[in-house]
Amino acid sequence: MYPFARRALTSSALAARLFALYAAYTFLTVGLHGYLRAEAIRSHGDVATTYSMGPLDRAVFGVTPSVALQRALPSAGLEFASFVVWASLFYLPLMLAAYVLATRGFRAAAALLALHMLVVLTADAVYAAFPTRPPWMDEPVRRSLNELSGGLTTLDANPFASAPSLHVGVPMAYALWFMGYPHVRMRRIGHMLAVWVALMTFVVIYTGEHYVFGSLAGIVWAAACYVVCRTLRIAYPRQRLARAVPASPPHPPAPLRAAEPATASEPVISEQAAA
Helix, strand or coil: CCHHHHHHHHCHHHHHHHHHHHHHHHHHHHHHHHHHHHHHHHHCCCHHHCEECHHHHHHHHCCCHHHHHHHHCCCCCHHHHHHHHHHHHHCHHHHHHHHHHHHHCHHHHHHHHHHHHHHHHHHHHHHHHCCEECHHHHCCCCCHHHHHCCCHHHHCCCCCECCCCHHHHHHHHHHHHHHHCCCHHHHHHHHHHHHHHHHHHHHHHHCCCCCHHHHHHHHHHHHHHHHHHHHCCCCCHHHHHHHHCCCCCCCCCCCCCCCCCCCCCCCCCCHHHHC
């Protein structure tokens, strides 16, 4: 067992800190997140007051990508696989945070969850100011995720949250954080998470949940939040602490003193006389 995980099981104070960390995470990314989305839909309940990324997608690709993908690709098996990838957003981030908590400690896990909350809550502010419709609201696409999930997608308090896509932005934030961590194993995990980002991007476009440019906006949004955390030196607290107390430079060696010539008062003894 990892040392931190062993201490977490035996120390009541550390267990209380972990509980406080996850309680704050749950409140901000679930409670406050849900409240902000509910307020956004209350302010923009009329579809006519919302925006769409559809015209931009059609201007670039000539057709709505969601419609083209559903017509070109078979639905058997692919829709279920898409649901598995889509649902991973609701459990994989917590599993990754738990892994960081057990292997890298409390500060690293807190920094990762802080980045997660920054991406989610700032995106909520964008949804409130610029509500955007998903493809399934504008185009004749089959919303298979709603059918496979038993209607769980309808629990979202704000359907006008298409850009930036949090289903793409959150995996992107985790991938960037792991790839930037100064440890080889963590960077390898980050490279694997890049595959998660690519799969999630395809899934949300194929299922009609997000437009292409809404998905790209999620990637850019996550990258911007990551850069902010790196700039403020809160992405990796241990690295910040190491930089705050730099090691003192080694003292240069004292210069060697040149041999002084013999003075007149000191007799010079030749080698023959000494012999």
